[in-house]
Amino acid sequence: MTQQLSKHRHISFTAHYTGYIWYQMGISHPALATAKGKTLAALVHPIESWAEKYVGGSMRTTLKQRHSMLDTHLKALIDQHPHLQVLEIACGLSPRGWWFRQHYPDITYRELDLPDMAATKQAALQQIEENVDEVLSVDLFTDAFASAFEAFDSKRPLVIISEGLINYFDKPLLQQLIQSIATYGHNFKVLHYLTDIYPEPTQNKLATIIWNSSRLLKWMSRSAFSFHFKTPAEVEQFFHEAGFKQVQVLQPKQFFEQVKLENNDQHLGDLVWMIQASNT
Template identity: 30%
Template sequence: MTPSKRLPRLRRSPDAVSPTAHYTGHVWARNGLGPAELDTRTGAVLHGLLAPLNAVSGRLGGPTLEGLLLGRHQVMDDLLHAAIKDGRISQVVEIASGMSPRGQRFSEQYGEALAYVEADLPAMADRKRRALEGLPRSTTHAVVDFDALREDGPGSLASVMASLDPTRGTAIITEGLLNYLPPEAVRTLWGRLGAELARFPAGVYISDLHLSGELRGGAARGFGVLLAAFVRGRIHFHFADAPAAEKALHESGFDRVVLHRLDDPALGVPARLHAGARLARVIEAWTEAPA
């Protein structure tokens, strides 16, 4: 398999996975991670509908969707901050960013020193641009139309990456995306990302990943069923364990790969979030091993 293989359509229609964008936007806003402009009424309604199920699971010591979202978001933020502050990374591309506030927060904090590109399907990208109007952010923060089906030309991954400065370290982020893709599509995507990042002095891929072998127990399995119903479609768990995922990432061109456990005390995720957060890992994969 090569990076040139075509990816399947990520969404059956422009609205096929929109509930997750609404829900996560509300979660970020209600927890102080993003501005109210990125929240939606639909997100608040969805959060209210799921609140009883999350509350019951939480009282029983089980996972909650909010715990998963907050835990992975915090760790991904922390990894990106570290890579920027030590000078390795000064450009970011976030694929399928939805209503995530990360681009706005990072561009406001780092200003012109950081180029941040959010890439999403045209309808979502347009909604995001309108939501960001009037919010503080740098002139180097952009939201662009993106279509994973395109191998080249406007809106393709190659086009987005070609718009960046090839002399600057670059990060690619995907959050909440991989579960929508079947295994072969994930490997194809990773191959493309590895090939693109290899063109930069330093490159890092940061993403969440669920391992099927770590979704044991009735609560975890039930959580997977709930998540599939919530996104209105099948979700995929691509690898049984960390070694299998690490092997696939190495084969995709990444030199140094770490799959962080979100309940690792060193990462600082609050203990109250661990039951949900431990359902995911966060990938930190470099195309050039950090010094």
């Protein structure tokens, strides 16, 4: 049977780049670092170094921030629910599933991506894990996405997690994705969605350069990559409208530097934020 695919499946080469950066950071396995990723990392290294010096951050620094925040929150949820179920969508070459299965053997951790990447990830995991579950192969924008939720026990809490994903879609499509997660996870005892998001860089003096860089990424990835939100309050409202009851937006300055927000409309200038949404 032919896998159902939507027209929105062209996310990009970025999975190879991020996979290699995670390996460079020392948090991944060589099996998850590809030659393509190594080439891309070397190619953009001068640009990344320039951005870190003059913009105050780069793709690789935001990778580290978002990965750390997401992992910390996932660990906290496992502390609350030792037999937690996790589905990482658009998993790419992320080491998260491998790492968490090694360190938390009582949880159920499944991964999902489009057919080609799912096959690549499966082959890599089989080199480093015994009895690893099949990487699910589903397009998030087709009805087949619902079947991924059937792989889990609705009587146990479920966490959906994504990283480096949701800015690649226009706003209507993003709302469709979040609504799908809320709808398909409606019958679970507890449902959480953890994700990162890149806000509009309104507080950065080089915002125009960042915007232009995003247009280049949009073209290269054949996607609708864009910034959709200027404040945490806008993000929270959007997720509420998509079906989540509780929504928290965390900015790196809050997480790493303990900066306090004066109000929910305050953008602290970070290039990436983290979102934790739940159905309770």
